[in-house]
Amino acid sequence: MTPNIIECPDLEVLFTELETGEGPALEHAKHCPLCTAIIEEHRLLEKDLSRLADPLPPPDLVHKVMARVAAEPTPLRRELWTGVSILAASLAVGLGVLLSSDAALSGAGTALARFVVDGKAFFDALLSGGRALWSTAAAPVAGLLAALLLSSLFGIKRLAGSGPTPSEA
Ligand SMILES: [Zn+2]
Incomplete structure (x- = not known):
């Protein structure tokens, strides 16, 4: 029997059998160029879709990056890692400051709201509370922020400043 005589199956049936294997x-598609072409097209489309749905980078990405890093001159690499670690530490500390000062900030907000609603009666309480808040929470927070800023500037200066440029090294 020649394949062309047999009618091509419904696409839905074909794809269902493609799933089950x-x-x-x-069986018909194996001998029918038309159905083989359809299956191939379907297969490519599914491959594209799965590639779109897969957010993972190609498996050799880390290898490529490491090769690039290894090819870089040592001084630049050291400076780069210094900058990156300073940046990471700054971000971590900054996040910690934000999280730890959240309670203090909301406390200040509550005091302010109470002051607005109830008027001058709470002015003295707010004043002393604010003073206490400033002395307990704000000073360390401000100090930490200043330290953060300085360390970041130091890191940037180290990166941008002395040492061979990539083209010289
Ligand atoms: Zn066919």
Whole structure:
């Protein structure tokens, strides 16, 4: 029997049998260039879709990056890592400051709201509370922020300043 005489199966049937891996429609497709082409197209489309749905980088990405890093001159690499670690530490400390000062900030907000609603009666309480808040929470927070800023500037200066440029090294 020649394949062309047999009618091509319904696409839905064909794709269903493609999923299960067996069936008369699939058997037909093996001998039918038209159905083979359809299956191939379907396969490519599914491959593209799965590539779109997969957010992972290619498996050799880390290898490529490490090769690039290894190819860089040592001084630049050291400076780069210094800058990166300073940046990471700054971000971590900054996040910690934000999280730890959150309670203090909301406390100040509550005091302010109470002051607005109830008027001058709470002025003295707010004043002393604010003073206490400033002395307990704000000073360390301000100090930390200043230290953060200085360390970041120091890191940037180290990166941008002395040492061979990439083209010289
Ligand atoms: Zn066919």
